[in-house]
Structures are given as structure tokens and as C-alpha cells.
Amino acid sequence: MYITALAQRRIHPPPGLLQFAASKDEAVMYLSYWGLQRPPFENVGRPEFFFRSQQHEEALARMLYAVTQRKGAFLLTGDVGCGKSTVIRAMIARMAEMRIDLANVTYPKLSASDLLQEICHQFSSDCHDKLSALRGLRKVAQENHHRERHTVVVLDEAQVINDPEVYEELRLLLNEQDESGFLMTLLFVGQPELRGMIDAIPQFSQRIGIRYHLHPMDFMETARYIVHRLKIAGGSRPLFTRSAVELIHRAANGIPRIINNICDLALLLGMSLQAKVIDQDTVLRVLEEEGIVPHGQANPAPS
Template sequence: MYQSYWNLQSGPFEEKMEATFFYESHPHQAGLLKLQYLIENSKGAGLLVGGSGIGKSYLCHVLKSQLADVNQPFVHLVFPQLSPIELISYLAVELGAEEANIEPSAPGKDRIIRALHRQLLLLCEQGRKPVIVIDEAHLIVDQRIFETLHQLLNFQQTSEIDFTLLLVGDQLLLSHLQRSAQLDDRIAVRCLLKPFSIEDTRGYVEHRLEVAGRNEPIFEEDGFQTLFELTQGNPRKINRLCDLALLVGYADELPLISSDILGAVAEELVTSIPD
């Protein structure tokens, strides 16, 4: 709606998984390098932890876009609240096993495990090193899932099979892993994704605007300090606040977005409107 007013070619603050909008902040770039190291050096299992809206799933998407073909398939499970047999079945199919031969409701867990094992062997015979991402892993309530993931890693103990397992979630995931000491012990690389600094907050906003086609300032100088204070450097909060601020600026025909406008928009975002 406001794109033409601000001379933008696309929405700069939309919640899209487009790698071109990735801003190489220090915490996000450091996390990406760690994950690349995990995969490219066959370290086995890794952990990516961070608060809500900090960019964990987005970082996984950027990671996928930068990996070589040898690291395909890239399986990204975003709904991990499954039973152990459902998890094994899902992974087997996503890795390329014939879905018709896998029926999680039917008896024969050993048959599904063999199907998964055969598929991993086939991929590795083809020279591939697949990546399995379990996103929102802090939502797993069945502790048997963590035991199943530990057993899955046991496939790596043979030289024929090579894949990477990445667990992604918020801080609650750490306590889950403490109750699964064997799996926790197999985590080779750990990444803690932190919010932006004030410098990265400004860089993030300017980068997104530039990618969207705007090379001239939209926010007044003191607006970035206010933006950082209001969002605490959380990318999702920054996106929502900036998106609505640009809409208000368009509606009011403002030349720039001031600190006062950001404050008013932030208050509108958190204020309940009575019936």
C-alpha cells in the first residue's frame, strides 16, 4: 500500500524467508558460520537457541540457500510434536523413501527404521550428506522424541552414513536436553542467537530498505535509538514497528519517520482497543 509513496519496489519489512534480505549482523553471521562449520565438517549434531522473533528459522533458511548440493535433501521439520514412530516415518519420506511403503499407523516399527536406514545409506552412496533440522524443538513434550533423535545419531557411527542433525528452539530446549544427557552429549556445535545491538538495528533497517529499492533515508537520525529501545533489537518487533510506521507516514504524508511517530506506533501496537 505504501510502497510507491516511499519509492520502494517491494515490502522491506514483510515476514518472508527471502535470503536477499539477510543482514549480516555480528550475532547472525557468527551463528551462520558456526552452522556451516557444523555441516561442512560433518560434526554430527548442533544446537541453535534464541528468543522468539530473533530469526532462528530465517537463519536456517539462509543456511539452506548457501549450502552445496551435496547437503541435499535439507529436511526442515517445523511441527515436531509427533510420536517417535511418526517422526521416523516423516524423516524417511522427506529423505526420499517411498511413502507408499511407510505407514506409521501400521505395526512394524523396525520396518520403518530399516527404511530410514536404507535411505540414508542410499544418499551417502550417492555422495550426499543430508541435513535434518528439527525446528521449534522446545515444543516437544514427549521425551521419547529426544531418545529417538539420539538413536538416529547412532547411524553415524558407521562410516557409510553421514548427515547433520540440527535442533532449533528457545531457551526451554536447553532444559529438555538436560533431561536427555546422551543426546546433549552428542551436540558438537552450540549457537546462541542474540538480539541486535543499536548499530545492527540501524544497519538491519537500512539494509532492508536498500534491498527493497530505497537508497535515501526514511527514518530520522534519532529514530534508530528509539527503535532500538522499543524493540530491544528483536528483528520481528523491528519489522512490525517499521512496517506500521511506514504505513502511518504514508497516510499522514510525512517526509520522514520521526522518533515521535515510532513511539506512537509502538503504543498503538500494545494498546488494547476497547469494545
């Protein structure tokens, strides 16, 4: 943390920083200082903060297509912090307005039997073992289909699934289909290695109807992202200079989660310095104290 780094290096913090960083309540006091109504850079995937970059919009559109067209499975991958879970939350918000029954498994590192039972329980279907779970899920999918609803299962952090039996049981779920399409759609979300894991099982990989991979944002997307989050948080003016945004982009390598962390600390430090805007020097201080080296810049040689 910023305060810890200052203490370890015996550097005197700017006046007021310790008192503002002493507790969560005091830390968010920067909201009034910067004219904001709520924290703009929390790493919580609130749908209203969803930033519709071209690629995030494309990921959401493809996922929506997979569900509405009743595809068997959709695969969304991306590096840590690229916004996969944010896309999923935006999709879940959209599905709440549709004729969809949803199960959302946020950590699927379970045995095949336990995973099937977890999905079954989320659909409020009675089950006590793998066989009853399979029967229950087939019944849910068929009944939803007759009611003109669709059954969707989200498997977030799916790269933790390393048991081939789990993939085989999920594949068998996709045998439920009719002439109009699958009765159930599986949405797999995970880190890049998930693609290789799925491709290593051809009989399962062939069921993935649509795929999309999220890349880090470029500079212009990063700049729009920061403006967007400040606006949603109630901001009415630019708070970061262009040079500050350029440095943030390089340091975060376009990863939204890291951008959020840097911006949040920069606003806290900027308040303690009574700055009017966050400039490059303020961001540099945050990066130094957090031990972050901007992309493309070598680590300094040890003294």
C-alpha cells in the first residue's frame, strides 16, 4: 500500500495523507474534494460502469447472439483484469429482461457430480447425486423450452476446470436439442489458457459455437475509459491531464483493473496535495510507491 511504502522508506508523506488513508470512510473523502458522487474506480463489476469499448461491445453482442440464437456454447477469454467479469455482469443484467432462466457458477472447480448438482440447485431443482442432477437439468431445459424460455449456464473462471470428466458431462448436457437449436446454452469465461484446454478435447471444442478474446485497451480506449468512469461517478470536469493518462496507460498496459487501481490512488494522493488535476508527476509518485514500472520502461539498475 502507498502508506506502507512511505513508512518502509522513511519518506514523509504529504500533509494530511495519513489521516485520509487511516480508514475506508476517510479515504473516500476525496469524493467531495473531486466533486464526485461515488467512487469512480472501484474494481467491482457494476453494470452502470460498463465501458462499451469496441471490443467489449463486440464480446457482449456475440454472447447475446449465442443466447438468443440458442447456440450450444460460447467461449470468452482474456487476460486477468481485462473486463471479462464486467461483460458477464452486463450480460446478466440484459438477460434479466429476457425470457431466460440463469445459473451463474462463479467458481466451478468442483467434481463433475458437485458441479452438476450446483447448477441444478440454482435452478431450484431437487437432486442428490450426479444422476438426479442430470435428470433435473434435462427436465429444467425441456420445461423452459415448452414455456418459450431458454436455459443458460454461466461458468466464470472456467480455466480452473481441469477434470476431463467435467467437460464430458457438460458436453452431454448439450445433447438436449431440437430442430430449432439447443435447449441449453453454456457460457464459458476464463483466462487465455482455457482455449487450449477446450481445444484439447475435440468432441467438446466442436460444441463451442462462438468465441471471443478480449485484449488490453489501447491508449484512446484507456482515455475514454477514465472519462466514462468519472462521468458515471458524477464528475463534471476532466481530472487527469493527457500526460497523466498516457503514463497510466503504459503502466497498466491497458488492463482496466490496473487502471482503476492507479487512478484511485492518484486521486487520493492528489487530494492530499490539494491538486486541481492529476498530472504526470502525481501518477509517477503513485507508481514509484506501488513498485509499478510503466510498460516499455526498464527497471532501474540497483544502486
